[in-house]
Amino acid sequence: MSEVVVKELCAVLFPLLSRRGRRLRAEQYLRGLLSATGRKSIRNIAAQVGGPGIEQSLHHFITSSAWPWRPLRAALAGYMENTVAPVAWVVRPLDIPKAGSHSVGVDEHFAPHLGQVYRGQQAQGVWLTSPELSAPVNWRMVVPEPWITDSGRRKQADVPGDLRPESREECAVSAVLQMVQGWDMPARPVLLDMRQGPVLAATSRLSTAGVSFLARVSPSCRLLVADPASPGHRAGALAAQRVANMVTGRRTPVPWHDVVRGTPRTTTATTVPVVLPGGARPRQLSLLAEWADPAGPCSGLWLTNMTSASLFSLLRLSKLEDRTETDFARIGSRAGLRDFAGRSFCGWHRHMTLASIAHTATALSTNG
Known part of the structure; x- marks a missing residue:
């Protein structure tokens, strides 16, 4: 000490x-x-x-x-x-x-x-x-x-x-x-x-206060695809896992540094413009989806209001949970x-x- x-x-x-x-x-x-x-x-x-x-x-x-x-x-x-x-x-x-x-x-x-x-x-x-x-x-x-x-x-x-x-x-x-x-x-x-909680209420409180957030959500979290060019647009509320599965062709390899183990890593990820159903004034969000194993299932799902942030910066931010x-x-x-x-x-x-x-x-x- x-x-x-x-x-x-x-x-x-x-x-x-x-x-x-x-x-x-x-x-x-x-x-x-x-x-x-x-x-x-x-x-x-x-x-x-x-x-x-x-x-x-x-x-x-x-x-x-x-x-x-x-x-x-x-x-x-x-x-x-x-x-x-x-x-x-x-x-x-x-x-x-x-x-x-x-x-x-x-x-x-x-x-x-x-x-x-x-x-x-x-x-x-x-x-x-x-x-x-x-x-x-x-x-x-x-x-x-x-x-x-x-x-x-x-x-x-x-x-x-x-x-x-x-x-x-x-x-x-x-x-x-x-x-x-x-x-x-x-x-x-x-x-x-x-x-486990009410995603709409929590994210609305944070957004109203001007707080930028990256919130881990469950695969069953219901979302509306907001991008007309994305699969699932106008399909109604879909589970976050399904939204991610529909855009697997858009996955991008993202290099990042594992600060806990001190090793370089690469994962694949993508983002999809979405909104949460049920809000009186829907806010534009992004769904960040990650695949630790390109051949495996989606390994992580997050919602964020940092819609202009790069895929690399969002993924790097998510890894701070490990620290x-x-x-x-x-x-x-x-x-x-x-x-x-x-x-x-x-x-x-x-x-x-x-x-x-x-x-x-x-x-x-x-x-x-």
């Missing part, structure tokens, strides 16, 4: 905390996250930075102290923007299995990438991503309806009064829009997974992104903010 990186992050971010005691606790918590082995509980963190004598102070700092986490997240994003020059925001789901029923947000959740239901918490993280590294800067928890409508549970977990139930996909879009509308930083193209997945696997657990053991909504957000800073410090230290 680079001490220079840790000191710089502390110097840039923690002056935003108004009290000296809070700045001290923030640095202690960060250093504990970076040095503790195993689960990053407050007890383990305290053991690394001062022993049992400060455990209660750190517990109060995370669960009860009133410091706001959003300014730190915005400052972390600004630091990443200046240091790493990210080219995209990648929205990545976080599934946190958890027993019991007292921690905020715990419920039965479906994890599409696992293909199963689990009990625990579910969140969406927005990662600032470049080909070289990525780090999460914003989080939004999926808070199931019982945690909002049950006044007892809501009070117990300190859930804000203005929070409303959101699906996994709605939560992803809300996390992005919070950054676009409230943070003073340049917006980047957003990558997100819409294979985020790799960085989460090698750093995320070590930084404590799944380890908050408290019960409150605010405590979870404060822990996730500092764990995101720990992830950033580790990523920068190992890529410097």
